Amino acid sequence: MIKHIGYEQETLLDKMHGHEQIVFCNDPSTGLRAIIAIHNTTLGPALGGCRMFPYSSMDEALEDVLRLSRGMTYKCAAADVDFGGGKAVIIGDPLKDKSPSLFRAFGQFVDSLNGRFYTGTDMGTSMEDFISASKETNCIVGVPEAYGGGGDSSVPTALGVVYGLRATNKVVFGTDDLAGRTYIIQGLGKVGYKVAEQLLEAGADLYVSDINEEAVKGIQARAKELGGTAQFLEKNDVYKAEADVFVPCAFGGIINDDTIDQLKVKAVAGSANNQLLLQKHGEALKKKGILYAPDYIVNAGGLIQVADELYTYNKERVLAKTKSIYTSLLEIYKQADLDDITTSQAADRFCEKRIQDRKEHNSFFTHTKRPKWEIRK
Ligand SMILES: NC(=O)C1=CN([C@@H]2O[C@H](COP(=O)(O)OP(=O)(O)OC[C@H]3O[C@@H](n4cnc5c(N)ncnc54)[C@H](O)[C@@H]3O)[C@@H](O)[C@H]2O)C=CC1
Numbered sequence: 001m002i003k004h005i006g007y008e009q010e011t012l013l014d015k016m017h018g019h020e021q022i023v024f025c026n027d028p029s030t031g032l033r034a035i036i037a038i039h040n041t042t043l044g045p046a047l048g049g050c051r052m053f054p055y056s057s058m059d060e061a062l063e064d065v066l067r068l069s070r071g072m073t074y075k076c077a078a079a080d081v082d083f084g085g086g087k088a089v090i091i092g093d094p095l096k097d098k099s100p101s102l103f104r105a106f107g108q109f110v111d112s113l114n115g116r117f118y119t120g121t122d123m124g125t126s127m128e129d130f131i132s133a134s135k136e137t138n139c140i141v142g143v144p145e146a147y148g149g150g151g152d153s154s155v156p157t158a159l160g161v162v163y164g165l166r167a168t169n170k171v172v173f174g175t176d177d178l179a180g181r182t183y184i185i186q187g188l189g190k191v192g193y194k195v196a197e198q199l200l201e202a203g204a205d206l207y208v209s210d211i212n213e214e215a216v217k218g219i220q221a222r223a224k225e226l227g228g229t230a231q232f233l234e235k236n237d238v239y240k241a242e243a244d245v246f247v248p249c250a251f252g253g254i255i256n257d258d259t260i261d262q263l264k265v266k267a268v269a270g271s272a273n274n275q276l277l278l279q280k281h282g283e284a285l286k287k288k289g290i291l292y293a294p295d296y297i298v299n300a301g302g303l304i305q306v307a308d309e310l311y312t313y314n315k316e317r318v319l320a321k322t323k324s325i326y327t328s329l330l331e332i333y334k335q336a337d338l339d340d341i342t343t344s345q346a347a348d349r350f351c352e353k354r355i356q357d358r359k360e361h362n363s364f365f366t367h368t369k370r371p372k373w374e375i376r377k
């Protein structure tokens, strides 16, 4: 059917793995090079953050955005929000390559999708970046309340991770108490730093790792104030330290053949998206007796908040839904146990069933079918 298209393009289409749409964004005047991927809009318009990272190649950026947007489809289904899966990546160094005009250009590309994609912060991007983008489009979430948003979405994300850690501790240690345990936190950014702080406040001890020295110094000072410890680990030492729980809060793919061999923890639960490099790594963790908290269940707090923003934001509702990550995760653990499958397989099955059920009612999002979305278009 696509024989007339050259080999390269055919390969690109093959890579889409069931995605609906990919948009390549190029604006030489601001230096913007970005990719927006919309995975699936069965449940509603695509919603997902925008990551900025100095990808070494276009292929690497594409691979990341395809994986991240697919994950959002599952995250939206699990969190029971009426949105589909999408994500964006901007190719560039967040420390050097940002400018308000670059984010305005990005906003224009988002706007061109006419309400099929809503976006906000992720790794490497901040609320300030999206204040710029929101000058060009209404399809921006996670900006400060003064700009009509719900504020920093990493706050509920971190809270959800802490509830996820409680649920995980309950299964592994028989109590959901966070105190008296040792956690390895990889990445002290918007989410990781807040998780670290809450764990210290609860009486935990930490190992921490970040390439940003300021973040490490900051959490060590906070640990001192709170009477806990936050021992620094070099980036390659995080996998081999002995602790109760590994809490990945930086990038994906960190659970792989190499790291599973090194891990000396009883559980893995953190905010990073796409923690398992491949599905088989969930099986390898299970075999090793390490409990894995599926990433998109644990890190859904930010999504819950930004989705709520689009319905008309209510803080109490967001808090209640974020807290329910505790029970959702316990359900997934129970189901995985009953079916003797991995926790990620149990989570995937749950989401795929929810999407399939909805598909019987509608298969493709359009504004005319869902007039309620007019509010933000
Ligand atoms: N911000 C949010 O609300 C949500 C974030 N996530 C995911 O959580 C993860 C963290 O997100 P954010 O905190 O927003 O990102 P961020 O960009 O604020 O923080 C990431 C941190 O990781 C550090 N880092 C980079 N390379 C590292 C390495 N080799 N070793 C240790 N640390 C390293 C960075 O210096 C930075 O401090 C990402 O995977 C993101 O996709 C998932 C759901 C929502």
Ligand SMILES: O=C(O)CCC(=O)C(=O)O
Binding pocket: 047, 048, 049, 050, 075, 120, 121, 122, 142, 153, 154, 157, 273, 299, 300, 301, 302, 303, 306
């Ligand atoms: O947290 C956000 O701002 C949006 C949701 C998202 O991109 C994510 O959960 O990865």
